Structures are given as structure tokens and as C-alpha cells.
Amino acid sequence: MVAPSVARPRSAVRFSGLAWRRARWGYLFIAPWIIGFLAFTAIPMVATFIFSLTNINLAQEQPLQFVGLKNYEALLKDHQVWESLGITLKFAALALPVAVILPFLVALLLHSRRLRGSGIFRVLFFLPYVVPFVAGVFIWNGMLNPDTGWVNYALKAIGISSPPAWLEDPGWIYPGLVIMGVWGIGAGIIVYLAGLKGVPTDLYEAARMDGASSWQSLRHITIPLMTPVIFYTIVLAVVEVLQYFLVPLVLKNGTGEPGGSTNFYNLYLYKQFFSYQNMSYGATMAWLLFVLTLAVTLVLFGTARRWVYYAGEAR
């Protein structure tokens, strides 16, 4: 019994008879996802790459041709690509800290044992997260209106006589867009809050015994134990912000106004394949975005070992 099984492949050792019948059921149950993954993720990804090597343009009927790296050459020379990438990165630099830190601060507030009615506050802070994004854009467009928006009413009330024009001003639109994005922090708050609840209270007790201030507890207990959640939030926020374009698309109708400041990378990509039906060039841009996202994610994972704490891990 033992001798022949040594020669067989490892999986056959573990999966024989009944186990194989169970395994087949397993494959059968996950089949919908396997098919979906192939049809809507794996094959399209490969196809995107193949598209980038051809000249597919649905707007003009032309013989399908393999063009090699011509699209990539065009990409390198296309200053709109690099300008739009710069806009996306500039916006990311402003939006990422807010997207990562603000929900953490709100979660700390909601977690405070001194807060009365924290359940109600949790619901209210989460609420805008379920507001349809188009509705959110129009609500904030009014809120940030230079003349009739409540943000500028408030600024004037505290003595700022000429508040910014926000979404109408190329110099202020990124802060304006970041403010709009604040309505999306609901999920982050809930995730951070769950992480905070997972920090063992005896650690805080011990720290208090040792005379630690609340700032020291936060700095040396809460934040280190929260790093896995912070890490997850950063990765997701990076992936999201690199794809940012729907808000400016709705807000400015994709015109890039004011002064070209909202020509985000993904907006240019979207226009290439959707408005101009230039599938191959769009696909080339999509691959650049994918490689960029992958690189940033890998770098993040590379740094993670140095600062992300996992309980029970030998260090």
C-alpha cells in the first residue's frame, strides 16, 4: 500500500477514491467563477495585450494588421499620455493621505469609549457611501459652488473674504475633488473600526499601568496593531486612485476643464476606446496602467515586511 503510492504524484496520494469524487464536486461548484474568470478576466487581459500590437479601430474599417510595438512607440511620444499621467499622480499625492488617514481618525473618534451613541454616528458616517456616485457629484458640485455653495458661505463667515472657486479653478480643483471624495470614506471607517475592536484591551490596561499617555498608547499599541488594516486600505486606495476619472467625466463632461486640469489618465484612455473607438491605442494605454499598478502594488508589498505587523508571526 505504501510502496506504490510513493511513486505516484503527490496529489494522487491525497486524492483517491472518495476524495476525488469530492474534488470533482468542488470543481463543479466553482465552475461558474472559472468560466467567468476566463471569459471576463484572463482572456480579455491577454486580448488587451494582443490588441495593443494591432490596429483595431472600430470607427474605421481597415484590414486587421499586426503592427508590432508601433502603438507603444506612439504612446512614448504622446505628450497627452504623460501629461494625463502626471495629473493622475498629482491628484493621487493629494488624495491618498486623506483616503488613508481620515477614515482612521473618524474610526478613532467612533471607537472612543467616551462617545455616546456611537452606533448612530457609525450609520451616519457610512450613509454617503451608498449615495449613487452621480448624485454625490451633483450634490458636491452645488456645495462647492463659488457663489452659492455652503463651503464658501462657511469660509466667508469665518472671515475669508475671497474664498477659492474650487471646481472652477485649475489651482483649487484637486483639493475640491479630494473634498468630494470624503463621502467615500464610509467603508474605510467600518474596516478600521473593526480593526480597532480587535486590539486586545489588556494591552491598553498594561500601558496605562506603566503610565503611558493616550498619545503613547495610540503610537505604540494601536497603530502598530492596525498596520495590516492600514496596509490593505493603502493598496486598495492606490489601485483606485490610479483609475480615477469618473468624477471629472461627470462633473466636466469629459472636457478636461478648467484649463485641462481634469484630463486624468483614465479619462484619456476612456476617450480613446469609447469616443474614438481606437481599441488598440486604448489597450496600449490600459497595459501601461496595469504595469504601473502592478509595480506600485509590488513595491508596497515589498515594504510591507518592514512595517506591517502580523500577530503570531515569528519576527
Place this chain on the structure above:
Amino acid sequence: MTAVSRARLGVFGRARARSAEGSRPPRERGDSTRSFLVTLLAVLAVAAFLSPLLRAITYSIKSTDQISQAHTPLYPADQVTMSYQDKELPLFVVPLPDGSTKVLALLEPLRKQSTFVDPAAPDAAPIVWLGSWRTLDPVWEFAPHWENFAKVWNLIDFPRLLFNTIVIAVLSTIGVLISCTLVAYGFARFRFPGRNLLFTLLIATIFLPAAVTIIPTYTIFQRIGWVGTWLPLIVPAFFANAYDVFLMRQYFLTIPTELDEAAAIDGASPFRTLISVVLPQAWPVVVAVAIFHLVYSWNDFFGPLLYTAGKTDIQTVALGLQRFNGIHFRDPGLIQAGTLMTLIIPVVAFLLTQRFFTRGIVITGVDK
């Protein structure tokens, strides 16, 4: 529940302390002051956070007349008038030479001087006031204008949009529930070669930028004539997605396997076991996924934008609102009424099911 019991405990604790010792040591008082300050901070933060919603609500019930004027109240209001000799005269707060102010009705507006009537004594001789009447503050009274909602309802054929959105949301939610239940059950209850790799692959799709798959997908949908129909918005839902599979799998893992095994010994097939043993114990996660996907589908903008562009009769509420804004952007009252009509259903759905909702987010967000 926890918040309420905690608050009650606090009250009880204070009451007992007072009766026992008369006055508490300063620390207790400091604690309740701090508690008040923290709660006040939260109230202010949430008020600022939700104030855009309040602004949208006030705008949706303001008259076009009020919106077009500067220096009007923040709340919806009409200018107060009085009837005078078959005319409606607007009331103004007029500063009088003796330093006091009086509410007067404007009879004859002129540039340098105007004639007013005293509403308290309309039969007395009109009062001549020197100065530009435009510098005067009109008198406003609270007056909500609900007609904006009716106008939007008709202007964008809201019933049609509502019907389209509901059909797409319900059908794709059915697809998600069927496919994600099956896939999650497969990952949670069966051992098969490559399971961990496939599961990692599934989770990795969460981090994949949509742009890298959308172009060939769109091209294929266009070639087979699905662009301009609901099919691209519904059919993919039947092939499972990472978030909902992950959520359901985590829940299935918490259900003990003893009943599964008992059913298997009784000769039930794995499929039968899923339907009659596992699912009846998993309804909280089924509800959570259903709500999640209903709200997701309701709020989805990019999908309908790609696949229903230009076809107004098959569009969803989100797209209808964008089109509406393109036409009526000069009428903020209508726009804000439209946004509220778009958001009311997902917001109410969330408020009714918020426990399931937040639990689901915790599981997908923290457990990974």
C-alpha cells in the same frame, strides 16, 4: 444596542455615586465633561459631513425665484407680499430716519427714492423713502416648493428609468446570489488540487484595474450585438465576483460541518446539502450579498454608460440623472430634486439593513 446599554450604565453609575457619597471626586466630573466634548466633536463632524445632503434637500424645495436671487435665506422661502388695491406688493425691512426699522410694502420702486405702504395702516398716505430700494432686505417666509420633484418625474420619464434600474438590479442580483453561493460553497467545503491558488487568483481580481479587461470585453459585446442592451449588465453577474464569493465563503466556514456530514450519510448529494442544510443557516450572508449587489447595481455608472449610451429608453436612473444635468444644469432646484430621487432608494435600503451591510464590509475588509 451596545450604545444604549453603555449609556444607561453611565447614567446608573452616576446616580448611585451621587447618592452614596454626595459629590464625586473630580475625575468623574472630568470624565463626563470629556464625554460631552467627544460627543460634541462627533456631532459637529457628522453635521459638516452630511451638510451637503441638507443643502441638496433645501435646494430641491426652493423656488426658481429664490434660487435666482442673491442674499436669500438658506431654507426654502417665498418673499412675503401684501394685497393692496388688486396688486401684490413685496414687503421689505426699511430703516427709518429715526434709526428704527419697519416692514413696509413697496408700492413704487424707483432708483433714488421709492414709495411704500404701511401694511399696518394701508389706508394711510404712502411713505416716501429716500435711497435705492434694491439695498433693502425683503421679508421671507418658509415655503417649501414640492413641484420640483413632480417636474423631474415627468421631464426625465422617471418611471421608465426606475423600471429599467429595478429590472437590471434584480436580475443581476439573482445572478450574483446563485453563482456566488455555488462558488463560495465549492471553496468552503471541498478540497481539490489548486484550490488555494485559484482562491488567491479570485482575490487578486479585486486589485485588477478594470481598464485592462474592458476593451476586448466591450469589443466582443459590440460584435455580438449586446451593446445597447441590458445583457452586458446582467449576464456577467451570473459568473460570480470576488467580493461576494469571499463574503459568503467566510460565512460558510463558520457553519459547523456536522450537519453536512449527516446529510451526506443519509445519501444527500452535495448540491442537496447546500440547498437544504447550508443555505438555511446562511441567510444573514445571503441578505447581505443581496443588499450589497442591489445597491452596487443601482449606483453603477460606468457599466450603463458604456452599454446604454444614446439609448435613453433602456437607461438607468444614474445615467438619466447625468443626462438631465446636461439639459437643466442652470436650474439647481431641479438638479437637486433629481439627485434626491436617485439616492433615496439605496439610502433607505441601507438604513433598513445597516447591520448586515456593515458586517459584510467588516468581513471583506478585515479577514483577508
